[in-house]
Amino acid sequence: MSADAILSERDIAFVLHELLDAEGLTRYARFAEHGRETFDGALATAQRIATEQFAPHNRKADLNEPRLVDGRVEIIPEVKPALESFAEAGFFAAHADFERGGMQLPWTVAQACYAWFQAANIGTFAYGFLTVAASNLLNAFATETQKARYMQPMLEGRFFGTMALSEPQAGSSLGDIRTVAEPDGEGGYRLKGGKMWISGGDHPLSENIVHLMLARLRDAPPGVKGLSLFIVPKYRLDAAGGPGPENGVALAGLNHKMGYRGTTNTVLDIGGDGPCHGELLGEPGQGLAYMFHMMNEARTIVGMSSAMLAYAGYRHALGYARERRQGRPVGAKDPAAPPARLIEHADVRRMLLMQKAIAEGGLALSLYAARLVDVKDADPDAEARREAHLVLEILTPIVKAYLSDRALEANDAAIQCLGGYGYTRDFPVEQYWRDNRLNPIHEGTNGIQAIDLAGRKVAMEEGGALHALAARIDATARAASAWESLAPWGRALGDALARLEGTAARLVEIGRGEGAPVQLANANAFMEMAGHLTLAWMHLKAALVAADALKVGAEGAEADFYRGKLHACRYVFTVDLPKTERLAALCESADRTALDMAEDWF
Amino acid sequence: MSADAILSERDIAFVLHELLDAEGLTRYARFAEHGRETFDGALATAQRIATEQFAPHNRKADLNEPRLVDGRVEIIPEVKPALESFAEAGFFAAHADFERGGMQLPWTVAQACYAWFQAANIGTFAYGFLTVAASNLLNAFATETQKARYMQPMLEGRFFGTMALSEPQAGSSLGDIRTVAEPDGEGGYRLKGGKMWISGGDHPLSENIVHLMLARLRDAPPGVKGLSLFIVPKYRLDAAGGPGPENGVALAGLNHKMGYRGTTNTVLDIGGDGPCHGELLGEPGQGLAYMFHMMNEARTIVGMSSAMLAYAGYRHALGYARERRQGRPVGAKDPAAPPARLIEHADVRRMLLMQKAIAEGGLALSLYAARLVDVKDADPDAEARREAHLVLEILTPIVKAYLSDRALEANDAAIQCLGGYGYTRDFPVEQYWRDNRLNPIHEGTNGIQAIDLAGRKVAMEEGGALHALAARIDATARAASAWESLAPWGRALGDALARLEGTAARLVEIGRGEGAPVQLANANAFMEMAGHLTLAWMHLKAALVAADALKVGAEGAEADFYRGKLHACRYVFTVDLPKTERLAALCESADRTALDMAEDWF
Known part of the structure; x- marks a missing residue:
């Protein structure tokens, strides 16, 4: 698949450099060693890996969703090497500190890189996204020891992460979470309960899976105030920090979704089969506050993912409308004349223009929000940081909800541009539409x-x-x-x-x-x-x-x-x-x- | 599945009797032998067969789409007996003359019966709908001999029908159809070409399949004016009218769609493997005009099908929202209080109300259009017929396009009401949404x-x-x-x-x-x-x-x-x-x- 088919290199450059002055971020001490060259280099790498290793198995992963075989998850073989390339190129640590082996890229530029993966294969990229979000959360609240043990391997792409929040009775209503945690007498905790809808909750793609899990201490108050956050690995770490024995996080089932089918979505039994050990992250009772650090970031990324699915659909519909001949424009009545290309019909052009407005506007808005993160985190001026924080706070729900609603509208129009072909699984647009339907639901x-x-x-x-x-x-x-x-x-x-x-x-x-x-x-x-x-x-x-x-x-x-x-x-x-x-x-x-x-x- | 879950019996009675005065149609000579009792009897039968024999395999047919095995189509075993019950109850001939063994029901009442099947299982019902539409077309334009040979077995549900219009290069643009027909020297024609997107184009569900096929006589002018309509059976009829030898309509492939997966959608090779015989229907060059007789009817039925998928989704979301507890309404802050049912949340109620407005309004509008058909065809007063014809002409594109767009919006809201569950294949709403996506595309x-x-x-x-x-x-x-x-x-x-x-x-x-x-x-x-x-x-x-x-x-x-x-x-x-x-x-x-x-x- 040509890169051009899923996303416009020119448009990304426009948004980053002409609209958002990404280079201006190098004025900040944190990004001083960067410049347009390093930004463009990272983007070119992202484009190459996304188009060569992610896009080609997007449909195959949809048609062959992860299966439970003898209690283990099987995933098509293309996914693991794609994520290994993602790791080797440093994308798990795109935004992380140099001293941890990261690229220390502005969040804006990291997101622009991720745009390629979102447009190419959202199901495979989700593993990367979840891990990056989890590692950011650890970076913000974990102890140095915890960072070394759990975050560092995530930055290297050896451990993957999850957000283990929802339970069967507690989806939108996190205050109703029932998973409990009790001190294990050795400075850690034992957890018991069940989790539902955990994306990436089990898979054979990484050495370990680090669940960031909300649970309730026995004596905690009801509601969200009683929630604490725990680090719960699939395999307990051995002395060298490698994966040791299994840790009582049992895969109870896979959810069968209508889209994002490449991403496992799991039901997890916590501590039912054997003891499940966890480490407290930060202070007790602060679980939801910490999780929201991750959640807010996740929400803007959901908005961006939506827009990138809209973008991929738009580019496909555009290419199709430029080639496919069907009918004649109004006024050209000679039936013996060759048919016109679809793009010559006003109503098709209307649908393409609508998609362009949503996709390109969505890319711009998402990266605008990402730039606010950089200002809020790295600007030396306290007032600038405060102002960026405020704007980001109010834009976050808009980016998430408005873009996911509109992007679905764009994907619907992409199907319509292709007509009956768009309705078949021979063309990618119907998958974009199905994948995108998750975005108005998850992360709130x-x-x-x-x-x-x-x-x-x-x-x-x-x-x-x-x-x-x-x-x-x-x-x-x-x-x-x-x-x-x-x-x-x-x-x-x-x-x-x-x-x-x-x-x-x-x-x-x-x-x-x-x-x-x-x-x-x-x-x-x-x-x-x-x-x-x-x-x-x-x-x-x-x-x-x-x-x-x-x-x-x-x-x-x-x-x-x-x-x-x-x-x-x-x-x-x-x-x-x-x-x-x-x-x-x-x-x-x-x-x-x-x-x-x-x-x-x- | 309870009948109540897919459609409201009370609402159908409301629309038919309180809103549209269906009984008033018995004033017309054609329907004089009917009354509310016979109408309600037919509806009760439709409801029973739809809920007992159509609804139960709706998901299974979606998960197990028709397959090509050794050049033949395999379909899950539940489909054939369901359509046999449909036939035995007379629904292939609901609107047909008594003298042909039909129920001679008003079109309005026949459509109300079909509403149950559309809500229960659109993929299986499609075979019935296509056959009814084809038989109506034959009734309008075929010779008595053709009616006896082809239409009568369709009314009995022994032969099924198709609309064989589209070709790979001619979907919306029928003027570009290339399939040609030449006199075979025996009063018939030989056809040669290829057809695409033919729903119900091959299957093992009936004794024969009667394609109503658009083709071009060798000397015909270009464009739509050169199109004639042919009766092309899958098996040529033997002397007794039963299916004889194969007739050169070869199945070249199945299209793999995102919805309506229970309905075969075929690529047909016409006259490539062996001679393909057809009979001319009516006059040469009138193909498109005849086809539009069927097409206009099909368009209102597409609108109705859309609304019924919206209805089924609405009823499911409503039932779910009444049971499922999640969160607390605004203002009820006690986290120890039991969670509220979803329906207590204002935004969920908004989404349910929107679905209700579209589903119930769509049912009313579709049956309103059906009643215009009855007036136009059966009213003794010429002015009343003319007026009904005019109103139907202008309503037809609205019923088709507006309802199919809005119904999709309703199904989208049904998914949203269920949250993550709505996105899984464990609940029916995602399938309604996928099925419904075809409706803004087909039949124009x-x-x-x-x-x-x-x-x-x-x-x-x-x-x-x-x-x-x-x-x-x-x-x-x-x-x-x-x-x-x-x-x-x-x-x-x-x-x-x-x-x-x-x-x-x-x-x-x-x-x-x-x-x-x-x-x-x-x-x-x-x-x-x-x-x-x-x-x-x-x-x-x-x-x-x-x-x-x-x-x-x-x-x-x-x-x-x-x-x-x-x-x-x-x-x-x-x-x-x-x-x-x-x-x-x-x-x-x-x-x-x-x-x-x-x-x-x-």
Whole structure:
């Protein structure tokens, strides 16, 4: 598969360098040894491994999901060498410190590298993503000894990681977790319970699997306050730190999903078959807080993964529409004339443009969020760190929920572009759609993201996060006013921003007056509204860069590229942003339609 | 599986008897021997066979798709007896004349019966649907001899039918069909070519398969005008009318789809292996016109199938949300309290209400369209027939495209209600979603439906079809004004109708001014607008019935049922209908966004 088929190298360079000034991050001490060359080198490696070793088995992994054979998981043979190449190239440690053998890349650049793997094969990449997220969590909260024992092998790709949160009765509701932990008298803990939906919870791909597991100490209070986080390896470590005896984490079953079929999804029996030892991570009762460190990161990555599946689908549909001849455009009635290519039909072009707007806007927004991580973590200026943190807080649920919803819409359009062929398993678009359907569910359903946005993030720090975001959006709207061609979009963005701020204020008022249930019954509409605004903002930022490039004389394919950016922006401002008016009216009416529906009326 | 789990008996009775006065059809001579008892008897039989013989193997057929073994198709053993029961109960001939052994039921009632099969197992029902549609076409255009030889065995369920239109290079573009037919010197024809995407094109389920095949006579003009329709059986008939020797329709392969996996979808080699004989149906060059007789019917049935998959998903999600406990509603913070049932969460209720609005509104709209068929075919009054024909013409693309788009949205929400469980193959909702994805594609893509609506139907008979539809919608809006509680919705419906008529007129003007390409580049938005209006209209019609029933004293579960109808109406008027404002503005601006996108800018 050609690299071009799944993702645009040119667009990644555009977002990183022209839109987000990734090189500017080398001003920070942490990234001072980097430069555009090292960034582009890492990207080229990611592109090569993704296209040569991940993409080719994407369909095969879907058709041959992991199987339980004699109590062990069997996975198609292509997965392990692909992840070994990922490890050898250093991608498990892309963001990690030099002193730990990492590449110490900005998070922004690491994410741009991961974009290739997400577009190529989300099922195989998931093992990498889970391990990187787990190692980041250990880096933040583990002791030095724990880092040496568990994190270091993860950075080297020898141990893989998981997030072992959910239980059969506790998916969205983590406060209901029942797995218990008791001191084992040797400074550690014994855990007992059951876990459900654990991605990568068992497999033969690594020397060991390190579960970061939420459990409850015997005397802990009920609810989320009673949760602590434990490091629970599949194999207990021997004296040399290698995998020793099995540790009572038994595979009780595999879940059979409709997508992400290459990634094992497991039911785990904890301490049922034999003692299950774990180490406490950090302080007791802080489990959820620690886990949210990982979870927030995971949420932005879910948004990015969604957008990359949209991207891969878009690129495939585009290639197909350029080749496939079918019908004649309106007005060309000669039946003896050769058929037109699909892309010549206006409605196909509409569907492609919609996909382009979502995929490219989604890439830009995801990497924008990643850059906030770099600023928040590495900027020497405390105020800059604080501001970036606030913007990231409010953008996280939007990136996760809005992008996963819209990306599914894009994949749906990709199928439609291919017609009956798109519906078959001979073409990749139906798999992208199935894979992508997980993204509105995992790492907190989109309903929960909407409540997080409308109920918490909008009000946090007395509206500070919203103000910080608004200031950035306002700056883009103002910048556009300097361009005759972009000024109308600048005004539209400013109007939509004022609308969002008004609606946010009204929602807080509704929460105090009509009550939180009414406020949150409107959370979904508010999320959609905030998402449209955010996507339009990203496109206008891109349009500003494009207008500038055209003004200074971009030519040929480069000029086409920038005109495409301007046109995607036009699409979003014409079709999507106007939806915010109706959504604002709905929220501001304190709509009670869902609340007032009695159960017996269904 | 309980019947209640896939469809509501009460709701079907509501639509048939309270909303559509199905009994009123017995005033027509053709249906004079029927009455509510025979209608309800047929429905009860359909419900029983669907739940006992179709639903139980729905998942199994999905997991075990038809396989090619030694050149023959193998299908799981449950399918054949289910279709035999369907035949024995007379459902292949539900609408056919008494004198042919049919039940001579109104089309409306036949469709209501089919609703059960669609909700239970769309993949197995497809064989029945294709055969009924093919037999209807033969009934309209075949000679008496052809009817006796081919149609009669189809009514008995001994022969099955197909629509053999598409070819690898000719899917949406039937004018590019290349299969040719030449006189065989014995009054028949020999056909040669290849067909693609033929559903039910081969299987071991019936004694014979009757392909209604589009082909081109050697001297025919290019394009659709050169197409003729042929009756091409898999086995040539022997003297007694039974299946004789094979007829050169060779199975060249099976297409592997993402859904509808129980229905074979075939590549057929016509006359390549041996001579393929066919009989001309009707006049040469009329193939497409005849096929459209079947196609229009098929399109409303696709809309109905979509809605029934939405219905089945809705019922499953509803049952799940009533049982499954997860989290606590906003405001109930005691973590030691037992978790709430999902249905207590406002956002879950929102998703259920949305599904209810689409599923129940879709059922009502589909059966409304079916009733137009009965009036158009059987009403003694020519003006009534003409008016019904016009309304059906304009509703057909809306029923097909709008319902299939919205039904997919409903199935998506069903998955979301179930969370991670919804994403697994242990629950049926993901299959409904995959099955349903075909509906926006087959029998004319939704893009083609939009062009049909905005380019042809709106202008047909000088706007006569639109006027006829508008008069009916207006009558509902006026009726609502008599009720204090419904008057606001009546006004909103009237306003939206005026908006639609204005936009339609503007589109015709755009077609004359800016040109057809601009007009049709806005067809998709116009379709969405027309769909929202139509769905709101159906819900207001139902609300009028419900308000009346409550006024005259409905109590208990009956009162709850009617309040549910009123509340679904409120949902549609609050959330969906307001979208028509923005869509109207978009169309009326003669939006050129898609048209102006140059290919090189992608």
